[in-house]
Amino acid sequence: MAHLFRQSFFIPEPPITEQNCPDQTGRVHIVTGGYTGCGLELAKILYAANATVYVAGRSSEKANKAMTEIRDTARTSKGKVDFLQVDLSDLRSIKPAVDGFRKKESNLHVLTNNAGVMQPPAGSRDAQGLDLQFGTNLAGPHLLTKLLYPMLKETAAKSTPGSVRVTWAGSLAVDLSSYKPGGLDLDEEGQPREKDIYTNYGQTKAGNLYLAQVYAKRFSKADGIVQCCWNPGNLRSELQRHMPWWQSSAIAMILYPARFGAYTELYSAVSPDLVAKDSAYYIVPWGREGQFRGDISEAMLSKSEGGTGKADLLYQWLENHTAAYS
Numbered sequence: 001m002a003h004l005f006r007q008s009f010f011i012p013e014p015p016i017t018e019q020n021c022p023d024q025t026g027r028v029h030i031v032t033g034g035y036t037g038c039g040l041e042l043a044k045i046l047y048a049a050n051a052t053v054y055v056a057g058r059s060s061e062k063a064n065k066a067m068t069e070i071r072d073t074a075r076t077s078k079g080k081v082d083f084l085q086v087d088l089s090d091l092r093s094i095k096p097a098v099d100g101f102r103k104k105e106s107n108l109h110v111l112t113n114n115a116g117v118m119q120p121p122a123g124s125r126d127a128q129g130l131d132l133q134f135g136t137n138l139a140g141p142h143l144l145t146k147l148l149y150p151m152l153k154e155t156a157a158k159s160t161p162g163s164v165r166v167t168w169a170g171s172l173a174v175d176l177s178s179y180k181p182g183g184l185d186l187d188e189e190g191q192p193r194e195k196d197i198y199t200n201y202g203q204t205k206a207g208n209l210y211l212a213q214v215y216a217k218r219f220s221k222a223d224g225i226v227q228c229c230w231n232p233g234n235l236r237s238e239l240q241r242h243m244p245w246w247q248s249s250a251i252a253m254i255l256y257p258a259r260f261g262a263y264t265e266l267y268s269a270v271s272p273d274l275v276a277k278d279s280a281y282y283i284v285p286w287g288r289e290g291q292f293r294g295d296i297s298e299a300m301l302s303k304s305e306g307g308t309g310k311a312d313l314l315y316q317w318l319e320n321h322t323a324a325y326s
Contacts, residue, residue: 011233014263014286015271017045022270024051027163028107028155029269030084032056032144033115035066038232038261042112045266047081048074054101057115058087088115088140090127091325098147107155110165110269111148113141113208119197130321131194137204138192141168142211142315143322149219156224162275165226166215167268168208170282172231174292177202182299182310183210190317206296210311211318212280213300221278228268232261233285260286 016022029046033039034055043053047070055063055070063083070081082104086097101108116137126135145166156164177198179185183206185193192203209229216227234255267287268274274281284290301307 011285012288014260014267016267016287017263018048021045021049021266022272024049024270025078027109028052028054028105029110029112030054030056030101030108030148031112031114032086032088032141034112035059035062038235038258038265039112039114040066040069041259041262042114042265042269043081044070044073045262046269047071047077047079050077050079052080052082052105054082054084056084056086056097058085058089058093060085086144087127088144089117089132089136091135091139091143091322092127094140094143095147095325098144101148102151107159108148108151109155109159109163110167111145111152112265112269113145113166113168114265115141116169116204118201122197128321131192131200133197133200133204134192134194137169137201138207138211139318139321141208142318143325145211145215146319146322147326152225153219153223159224161224162226162272164224165228165269165274166212166220167228167230167265168212168280169205170209170229170231171202171205172234173198173202173205174209174231174296178206178293178296179203180293181295182308183207183293183296184299184310184314186310186313186317189320190313190315191321192314206299207314209280209282209292209296210300210314214311214315216280217278221276224276226274226276227280228274228283229280230264230268230283231285231290232264235261256285263287 031039031043034043047053067081087093124132184203212227212229220227235258263286268283298307299310303309
């Protein structure tokens with residue numbers, strides 16, 4: 001509950017906003033789920049700072065509406081905004097999306113894994129039959145990141161150290177509703193075991209923290225790529241669309257505008273204070289390093305490091321689960 005209080009009241013002012021965002025001329029960003037909520041607000045800020053921004057999602061109609069809004073809010077921008085069609089709930093869509101992106105761009109500086117689904121109707125499944133939250137929030141982002149990683153690595157080799165990044169969507173649910181102990185309940189192969197919709201959501205957010213850590217340890221320090229997992233804060237967004245009215249009403253008093261969540265993501269994407277290292281940053285509202293449960297820290301350590309090795313086990317399962325779509 002202490003984490004809930006700290007991100008609901010007396011939050012420090014955001015260190016980076018649209019007022020002082022570093023110039024993004026020449027930098028290419030992908031923001032998944034970039035046509036609603038804090039993803040849209042992040043895309044607006046980056047475009048206004050002259051970035052090339054790809055709004056990634058499955059709906060061209062929503063994307064076109066969002067891109068018009070993005071352009072209209074920054075008419076003097078020298079940047080570019082484009083649509084990347086991808087459905088994270090269907091692994092078959094991801095490689096074609098990456099192939100199409102590579103035909104348009106030779107660089108990728110920041111991948112913001114912002115898209116996700118929260119507490120859909122019980123029994124909802126992705127296109128491959130996986131629990132919808134596990135598929136959209138974990139398997140899809142992992143495959144997208146894996147397929148884009150060579151391009152990120154190529155860009156990092158010719159860019160300012162630490163300026164190329166992958167950021168992952170965490171949540172207060174990492175602390176409040178993920179499985180105990182360790183954040184996820186995995187079977188012997190590393191597949192998350194299904195629980196109720198609230199715990200499943202928390203498991204996916206802890207899983208993204210796992211992935212940020214595994215990528216940082218295995219690849220990113222050597223490649224000069226920063227890995228961040230961010231908890232955007234308590235926000236008013238479309239994520240609440242599946243909540244019962246009484247639950248959404250109860251939390252309304254501690255919800256902030258989506259733009260504040262964008263500030264958390266923006267800090268993760270552009271702050272000069274973050275450097276490539278062999279562990280992931282955990283960024284909390286509205287742009288500062290934070291902490292999470294100790295049992296999750298233990299789960300992210302390998303057994304040789306004195307931990308439970310859950311993060312490595314999840315990563316290997318995701319590799320196996322997505323291999324046919326690579």
